[in-house]
Amino acid sequence: MSETSIAGIDSVEPAASFPPRRRVWDVCDLVAGYSLILAVIWSPRLLQRWLYLAAIAWFAVSVAFTFPGWRTLGFRIRGFWGSVWVVGIALLIALPATLLAGDLGTLHHPEGFRGWLRSFGGYAVWSLVQQFLLQGYFLLRLVRLLPHRHWAAVVAATIFAAAHLPNPVLTPATLVWGLTACLVFLRWRNIYPLAMAHAIFGICIAITVPPHVLHNMRVGLGYLTYRPRTHTHLSQSDHSVSTVAWVIADAPMRRSARQALP
Numbered sequence: 001m002s003e004t005s006i007a008g009i010d011s012v013e014p015a016a017s018f019p020p021r022r023r024v025w026d027v028c029d030l031v032a033g034y035s036l037i038l039a040v041i042w043s044p045r046l047l048q049r050w051l052y053l054a055a056i057a058w059f060a061v062s063v064a065f066t067f068p069g070w071r072t073l074g075f076r077i078r079g080f081w082g083s084v085w086v087v088g089i090a091l092l093i094a095l096p097a098t099l100l101a102g103d104l105g106t107l108h109h110p111e112g113f114r115g116w117l118r119s120f121g122g123y124a125v126w127s128l129v130q131q132f133l134l135q136g137y138f139l140l141r142l143v144r145l146l147p148h149r150h151w152a153a154v155v156a157a158t159i160f161a162a163a164h165l166p167n168p169v170l171t172p173a174t175l176v177w178g179l180t181a182c183l184v185f186l187r188w189r190n191i192y193p194l195a196m197a198h199a200i201f202g203i204c205i206a207i208t209v210p211p212h213v214l215h216n217m218r219v220g221l222g223y224l225t226y227r228p229r230t231h232t233h234l235s236q237s238d239h240s241v242s243t244v245a246w247v248i249a250d251a252p253m254r255r256s257a258r259q260a261l262p
Helices: 020-041 045-065 085-104 112-145 149-162 170-188 192-208
Strands: none
Touching: 020 045, 020 112, 045 112, 085 170, 085 192, 112 149, 112 170, 112 192, 149 170, 170 192
């Protein structure tokens, strides 16, 4: 894909410009990748670990064989300042929500810098991974398959939200965020502000909404089998905070077998 094709939303190549063989490969990528994600999310823990490794292997091989360049995937400087406003919007939403949660008595968060780092340091990295999968993997393939880039954004956001079922809060939230992030990516093609905003939104939800309402932000089978603990705090020893949607719902970056990071 040329540099002009990644400059903005109006220069994305139409689906018809790609050869049929490439389109078939894109369909296989989408079906196989998303099927593995759903299998991980809806599998019991013992099987989940093996499926998680299979998903990692699939995405690694698929990206390696179809690697379009870092700039096309959004890992670039250009477009950062044009799209950094999404970070400001995330802060404008997160700060009042945090204050409101404090007034309502639902605010819960780790103590001190080390507590925050242990609870959410990995989540910042995982936010970047999720945005890469959403935009750099799924969205770019859908753009090549569908006749209009906006349709590709809608489909990508829909399957992103569907991977958060049956969580009644995360599913609509990720639908809105997924669509917004996809449209922003198509316009400015930079993944870094999206990852930053994702982290802000996720942490805001994690500390403002009671864990028993969100089942500690689990999705899939983890949501259905969630059992509340007698005490809740955000630590990596006995608390789970997860907005996983793409590769795994309950295991990817945890330090023990009992906890999943986002």
